[in-house]
Amino acid sequence: MNPARRPFGRGPAVSAFSLGTMRALGSPGQMEAVLGAALAAGINHLETAPAYGPAERFLGEAIAALARRGLAPQGGWLITSKLLPGGDLASSQQQLRGILMRLGVPRLHGLAVHGLNTPEHLAWACQGPGAELLAWALEQGLVGQVGFSSHGSQAVIEQALASGRFSFCALHVHLFDQSRLPLARAALAAGLGVLAISPADKGGQLYAPSPELLADCAPFQPLELAYRFLLEQGISTLSLGAAQPGDLIWAERWQAGELGGGGPLGQASPEALSQEVRAALARLSEGAAERLGAERCGQCRACLPCPSAVPIPELLRLRNLAVGHGMESFARERYNLIGRAGHWWESLNAEACRECGVCLPRCPHGLAIPELLADTHRRLAAAPRRRLWG
Template sequence: MIIDSQKRSFGKGEKVSLFTLGTMRATESLEKMYNIIKNAYSAGINHIETAPSYGNAESLIGNSLKKLAREENISEKNWVITTKVLPKGDFKFLKSNFKKSLKNLNLKRVNNLAIHGLNLKKHLDWVLAGDGKKFISWILEKELVDQVGFSSHGSYSLIKEAIDCEVFSFCSLHLHYLDQSKITLAEKAIKKGMGVLAISPADKGGRLFSPSNILIEASKPFHPLELAYRFLLAKGITTLSLGATHNKDFEFAEKLRNSSEKLTIHEKNALKKIEDVANERLNSTKCEQCRCCLPCPNEIPIPEILRLRNISIGYGQLEFSKERYNLIGKAGHWWEEKNSSFCQECNECVPKCPSKLDIPNLLKQTHSLLIETPTKRLWG
């Protein structure tokens, strides 16, 4: 028997579970997608997130949902579906590709459509005044979606502008326990009545499904990933994406399916211990992420790089930090473009830092610690 799970309002659309199934990692076969969606249902998940960019994910989802309805009596009406479009192309191209998405998903309409990767100012301009505006008007007028939102890997100021533009009803943001820089934006969106999805708090949030011994010891009696999930849910983040590849990936989603209450004293104590351990390991070299060092004359994303240093040294998540650092300059507008090697030691950042950090030296140390041959991105 399936025990119902808590649902939260997601903008103007259907309510969604506290966890969302991300489908980027389940595209190997119909059998894989079918089993992942079936297990998501058992874990209380009703929200599926996908995109045409995820290979054949949409068609696999469409076929899996039909199979689940036929073989398991799990109605297709149980699901809330979010798909995406990239912020480019003319009106004709956008219409054609969206119709392909509906066909692949075996749907006449979809619950939510996100502008996928609203990362640059020109992307938002495309939405507000270009063919994106025309497309959004058409898709809403034809009632082919309940609502339109966006996902973004962009700057704080760009995301704020997108939240304030009154076009979008939900947003997907990088909201992580180990990177809280966008939490205030999420709170702003929630206050406006928007739905907020946290992008990959397990993987891009620090690869917390594979925690260091430092994190494991500091977070006892909890698992670090469980605490990271609870931190976000207690903040009121609507739903957390879970890019499952195996049945065991649903362990905490099932355990926390109704866990939106405020943090308990035991959870707070564990989180404090994690921070105490990290502070002790970083000592006086911790970057507080205040961003006072910006702008850098050489356009180095100093806070992002020193955040990776914090994570690798303070929390022991070295492999995650290496992966992210070595994607700099190799992922287009989806990630930062310049690493520490671009520092010319002009020292303009040093007097701006409230913590009086020797930033040029820390950047050099971080480069030596993290640089290696980059790995291929999952998609794109």
């Protein structure tokens, strides 16, 4: 196997970075420039979806344009696209045919259920029309393997992994949100491929780090440390959404062997790299612990279930990021998305806390959870916008 490639479920090996195509949407020319840079950076796996607007059409045109110049990765492009759950068999089959037509390819490397976030989605994919669709697509040779992406609960993801229906998954597994790391490890141990969803942006807007992060992660850039951490965990591939060729610098550095163990040139010692990463992670943890003091949430989830269904650990995780790592911008953006993204994100913020106190004796750290939730809301809630009429 090419040392720059990593196993990915039941399909061909993929590059350590996958090109996410939801940002290069200004024009077909923009997509072509990004795709050319991805090829130069050693990327062979492309991730797209009908929900990404014109991405599939632009990508198909870009692939054709590069092919006319004799440009493609060895073994060809490996393309994963995604379908939203919920349609009947006939409409879903039509959607898959539309994907292939827009991309200009006869088959996909991978087809994923896009946002397997609820028990209803899981039932659709495992027993309902979705199960029929996935079986049909495999039988017809239209896809090489099937998987799912999920922004849902631990329980839904666990059930999806245990179903035996899927050979790869895309999860929010990040340096600053390791709650799904055990699920990713279990998937990898079972032979599934694991794609980390947007470690740069959804992982904390690490392309615009705070002074605290820069100091704590040194000698690494925060984004570099996040990528090293995930690659050392054995995550199959990291999604890298690029709007311009320059956004692919980290994939280029991996291709050059500069991100350590597993790089194609094998220039770094995995043992030495791991020691450096462990030391940086320790400094990162120590810095956050010092700033948060006794108010640090350990993310053990012992406070759950909340009688009011408040997602306590997730809300206090955002507070940890804001106070402990100076990541106020990211934490505020995520906090103010609560209740506005349907099943893709949490539905209740800290205002839903009734201060019933049920969580207090459960917390092994003795945190004053209702007070910390109120503080989280004061810190992160956006001020109401003044109406321009009425």
